[in-house]
Amino acid sequence: MGNTSPNDATSFVLFGGTGDLAMRKILPALHEAETAGRLPHALRILIVDRSCASRADLMAWLDTCVRPHLAQSGPACAAWTRFVERIEYVRLDFSRPQDFVALRDALRDALRDTSTAHAHATREKPLYYLATGPALFVPICRALAALDLTRDARVVLEKPLGYDLQSSRQINDEVGQIFAEEQIYRIDHYLGKESVQNLLALRFGNTLFEPVWRREWVESVQITIAEQLGVEGRGEFYDSVGALRDMVQNHLLQLLSIVAMEPPHSMDANAVRDEKLRVLRALKPVPANDIDSVAVRGQYDAGVIRREAVPAYAREAGIARASTTETFVALRVEVENWRWAGVPFFLRTGKRLAERAAEIVITFRPVPHSSLGNESGRPGANRLVIRLQPDEDIRLHWLAKRPGEGMALQPVHLEIDFDRFFAPERMDAYQRLLIDAIHGRLALFVHRDEQEAAWRWVEPILRDWKARTAPPRPYLAGSWGPAASSALLARAGMCWMEEEH
Numbered sequence: 001m002g003n004t005s006p007n008d009a010t011s012f013v014l015f016g017g018t019g020d021l022a023m024r025k026i027l028p029a030l031h032e033a034e035t036a037g038r039l040p041h042a043l044r045i046l047i048v049d050r051s052c053a054s055r056a057d058l059m060a061w062l063d064t065c066v067r068p069h070l071a072q073s074g075p076a077c078a079a080w081t082r083f084v085e086r087i088e089y090v091r092l093d094f095s096r097p098q099d100f101v102a103l104r105d106a107l108r109d110a111l112r113d114t115s116t117a118h119a120h121a122t123r124e125k126p127l128y129y130l131a132t133g134p135a136l137f138v139p140i141c142r143a144l145a146a147l148d149l150t151r152d153a154r155v156v157l158e159k160p161l162g163y164d165l166q167s168s169r170q171i172n173d174e175v176g177q178i179f180a181e182e183q184i185y186r187i188d189h190y191l192g193k194e195s196v197q198n199l200l201a202l203r204f205g206n207t208l209f210e211p212v213w214r215r216e217w218v219e220s221v222q223i224t225i226a227e228q229l230g231v232e233g234r235g236e237f238y239d240s241v242g243a244l245r246d247m248v249q250n251h252l253l254q255l256l257s258i259v260a261m262e263p264p265h266s267m268d269a270n271a272v273r274d275e276k277l278r279v280l281r282a283l284k285p286v287p288a289n290d291i292d293s294v295a296v297r298g299q300y301d302a303g304v305i306r307r308e309a310v311p312a313y314a315r316e317a318g319i320a321r322a323s324t325t326e327t328f329v330a331l332r333v334e335v336e337n338w339r340w341a342g343v344p345f346f347l348r349t350g351k352r353l354a355e356r357a358a359e360i361v362i363t364f365r366p367v368p369h370s371s372l373g374n375e376s377g378r379p380g381a382n383r384l385v386i387r388l389q390p391d392e393d394i395r396l397h398w399l400a401k402r403p404g405e406g407m408a409l410q411p412v413h414l415e416i417d418f419d420r421f422f423a424p425e426r427m428d429a430y431q432r433l434l435i436d437a438i439h440g441r442l443a444l445f446v447h448r449d450e451q452e453a454a455w456r457w458v459e460p461i462l463r464d465w466k467a468r469t470a471p472p473r474p475y476l477a478g479s480w481g482p483a484a485s486s487a488l489l490a491r492a493g494m495c496w497m498e499e500e501h
């Protein structure tokens with residue numbers, strides 16, 4: 001069982017506690033943390049919503065709906081028993097501030113129990129996790145403030161935080177009147193991935209890469225998050241959002257900012273977040289009158305994924321007829337600073353693509369003069385491929401001499417497979433972030449300024465695409481997206497590097 005420190009949250013209050021996200025991600029991650037002994041001994045979990053009639057009902061729901069999502073769910077699992085013992089149910093309607101009295105009482109009870117067990121826990125330190133739609137963020141925070149439940153508290157906000165720059169600002173302003181920035185944990189689960197943090201280790205824990213991590217040596221950077229899944233029962237939500245808001249504004253721009261940032265002076269939350277923010281602010285604005293020169297949007301058509309026929313996006317449940325929502329985005333981005341001036345960063349993401357893969361490819365410039373024949377000038381001969389998922393590895397591609405006569409060159413690679421090194425210690429992204437929030441560690445959460453800088457950059461593309469009546473470019477499910485995505489790179493004399501595994 002984890003030790004309790006004075007900075008730890010005393011209660012984990014999960015709003016939207018029986019929703020899809022809670023069921024698939026949050027509660028299984030908390031359970032994993034329980035199994036690994038990472039939850040503070042005294043932590044209570046309060047599940048707040050109104051879908052169950054009683055705690056007994058909630059227990060039945062946990063058993064039938066959450067348990068199948070657990071990594072270890074044996075019937076006699078001791079961790080499960082400990083886990084459910086921590087759980088209380090608070091039934092309330094989020095839209096009725098007067099209902100929050102029930103939460104206040106439950107927090108008081110929790111504190112009374114906690115204090116008898118731990119002398120230092122004389123103040124309640126709730127962690128409010130808002131796993132609800134963004135429209136409820138402000139009403140929930142206001143209701144908490146009205147009952148004086150925000151002191152010493154933290155609040156975790158799930159994405160999407162807003163719909164565009166204006167709506168995200170409005171939420172940040174209003175939540176910011178109730179909670180100080182250091183109390184607000186904006187979650188982007190990509191930052192909780194081991195592989196993403198490993199990128200920081202690769203860059204700033206080694207001398208090898210940093211000297212060549214700049215325009216003089218790097219020709220281009222590609223970042224891909226490809227999914228084989230479609231909209232998976234979230235059709236109605238996804239159709240109102242699209243890939244640019246769902247993946248680019250947050251996950252892809254966060255990855256880009258980690259690849260491009262300057263070394264922070266420490267891993268302190270402000271040091272890391274400030275450097276990422278500098279990158280986001282240095283993104284070259286997209287040409288508002290020529291969006292097509294830097295951005296491609298697509299929508300999947302019927303096709304085949306893993307040998308199974310899948311329907312077109314427009315035929316999925318919950319999708320508006322003649323929807324123009326994009327399920328694929330490819331972008332050419334530039335970072336306007338001394339380190340990166342002129343280096344194209346190509347980003348792409350999509351649903352129903354050929355593979356599930358998240359990858360960063362750093363392509364180094366060819367040798368300036370080829371003494372060994374043309375092969376040594378071959379584009380992409382030297383590249384570093386950082387694979388984030390499904391498996392985590394790093395490959396360094398280079399050219400070696402082919403054995404035998406003469407001096408023929410042949411591509412080879414060095415590979416480090418992180419699963420082999422670290423498999424038993426790996427933590428899922430949600431677990432890592434929940435544990436950090438419980439302990440009050442902010443470094444892996446997104447600062448308001450980062451979020452708004454990202455919205456500011458995508459805004460002209462959002463506006464342009466909204467104004468169009470023509471549908472996005474179609475692509476076959478199971479392909480790598482529309483041809484225009486390849487053309488975006490071809491115009492720069494480049495191509496997408498799809499790594500074989």
Ligand code: BG6
Nearest residue numbers: 159189225227229246247358389
């Ligand atoms: C979420 C998006 O943020 O990330 C989903 O809303 C997407 O649409 C998911 O499927 C991808 O996450 P991961 O960790 O599976 O790559």
